[in-house]
Amino acid sequence: MAVLEPGDPSELARRAAAGFAERYAAPPTVVGRAPGRVNLIGEHTDYNRGLVLPVALPHATYAAAAARTDGLVRIASASQAEPWDGSLDAIAPGSVPGWAGYAAGVLWALREAGYEVPGVDLHIDSTVPLGAGLSSSAALECSVAVAVAGLLGLDLDDGLREALVDAGVRAETEVVGAPTGGMDQAIAVHGEEGCALLIDFDADVHRAVPLELGGRTLLVTDTRVTHELTDGGYAGRRAECEQAARLLGVPSLRQADPEAVERIEDVVVRARARHVVTEVARVEATLAALDAGDWPAVGRCFLASHVSMRDDFEISTPELDTAVSVAVEAGALAARMTGGGFGGSSVAIVPDDRVAAVTRAIDAAFALNGYRPASHLVATPSAGAGLVEPVS
Numbered sequence: 001m002a003v004l005e006p007g008d009p010s011e012l013a014r015r016a017a018a019g020f021a022e023r024y025a026a027p028p029t030v031v032g033r034a035p036g037r038v039n040l041i042g043e044h045t046d047y048n049r050g051l052v053l054p055v056a057l058p059h060a061t062y063a064a065a066a067a068r069t070d071g072l073v074r075i076a077s078a079s080q081a082e083p084w085d086g087s088l089d090a091i092a093p094g095s096v097p098g099w100a101g102y103a104a105g106v107l108w109a110l111r112e113a114g115y116e117v118p119g120v121d122l123h124i125d126s127t128v129p130l131g132a133g134l135s136s137s138a139a140l141e142c143s144v145a146v147a148v149a150g151l152l153g154l155d156l157d158d159g160l161r162e163a164l165v166d167a168g169v170r171a172e173t174e175v176v177g178a179p180t181g182g183m184d185q186a187i188a189v190h191g192e193e194g195c196a197l198l199i200d201f202d203a204d205v206h207r208a209v210p211l212e213l214g215g216r217t218l219l220v221t222d223t224r225v226t227h228e229l230t231d232g233g234y235a236g237r238r239a240e241c242e243q244a245a246r247l248l249g250v251p252s253l254r255q256a257d258p259e260a261v262e263r264i265e266d267v268v269v270r271a272r273a274r275h276v277v278t279e280v281a282r283v284e285a286t287l288a289a290l291d292a293g294d295w296p297a298v299g300r301c302f303l304a305s306h307v308s309m310r311d312d313f314e315i316s317t318p319e320l321d322t323a324v325s326v327a328v329e330a331g332a333l334a335a336r337m338t339g340g341g342f343g344g345s346s347v348a349i350v351p352d353d354r355v356a357a358v359t360r361a362i363d364a365a366f367a368l369n370g371y372r373p374a375s376h377l378v379a380t381p382s383a384g385a386g387l388v389e390p391v392s
Helices: 009-024 100-112 136-151 158-176 183-190 233-248 267-292 295-311 318-329 352-369
Strands: 030-039 054-068 072-077 080-087 119-126 195-200 205-210 216-222 334-338 345-351 375-378
Touching (some): 009 030, 009 054, 009 072, 009 119, 030 136, 030 183, 054 072, 054 136, 054 183, 054 375, 072 100, 080 100, 100 119, 136 158, 136 183, 183 195, 216 318, 216 352, 267 295, 295 318, 295 334, 295 345, 318 334, 345 352
Antiparallel strands (some): 054 119, 072 080, 195 205, 216 345, 216 375
């Protein structure tokens, strides 16, 4: 059983600082940290002005940073072979290829918002698995954002946190070109220890929801089927949702009437819209079930969500379907795929005494089917982004 440990934040900040010093021959000024996330329920609802219920992971990305006076930006990563160097003034939408665009894009977005961002040296380290649907990109963006805020001496009050969320969203959607909806950056910045975060994108509000697991574990299984948000599948689903809203004459599918959705003539567009309106309702039902401690009801919500993503939204994979079904067969109370789809991870709520059995069963099923070995992590609800003091 491969289990990815999150590591100690202070030790990981020290590791990021040491990597910075080795590359740039000087210590960093600050180290910013931002977590990955697992979404309990509410998939592809954020850009449809709906509800989502994510949890911040203990696994996080660390950005060691120091300001420069010459307007140069240098970005390196412990997990990427090629660093990126360029002029701060030259950063613009589409100007920075690959992984570095997520970090450089934050600098551009903060400047666009009026912050006096200097040139900067950055070194990135992370325990968020790449391509697992656990928002490694938003963790990167938000770790850089809080590091830059630290360089500028800004306090991470509510107003600044919202500005950092916006900077991460603009970096991803405008500079990198991934048409995501904002959930990932919001949970990376606003996550609270021991809580999920209910985000209402129509009302533009969020609140912490205490997550009383009481002898249960949030188990995430990375199927190792890598997904990319810029490969067209995500954008295609978003376009179909927008088409459905136009056909229904509503600003977004959050305002769509379920009966009207069923009258859409285009079979595919109807199915996409059906997923969104029913998924928003499932978020509300899940909240009620969690509040009542009704775990069978949570399980039914998770199952219905997975079936909807598999059949109506068509974003699951055989590996995800296997991870979900086997987890439930082996004792999970609830399981579903999580994230943007086309690969990535599943999430399950498992009694503590069944975690080992569930992971063994999934691993055995993957081997039997000839899939790549899965990896697993425990999603302890954790705090959002901030600065971290490295251990000396």
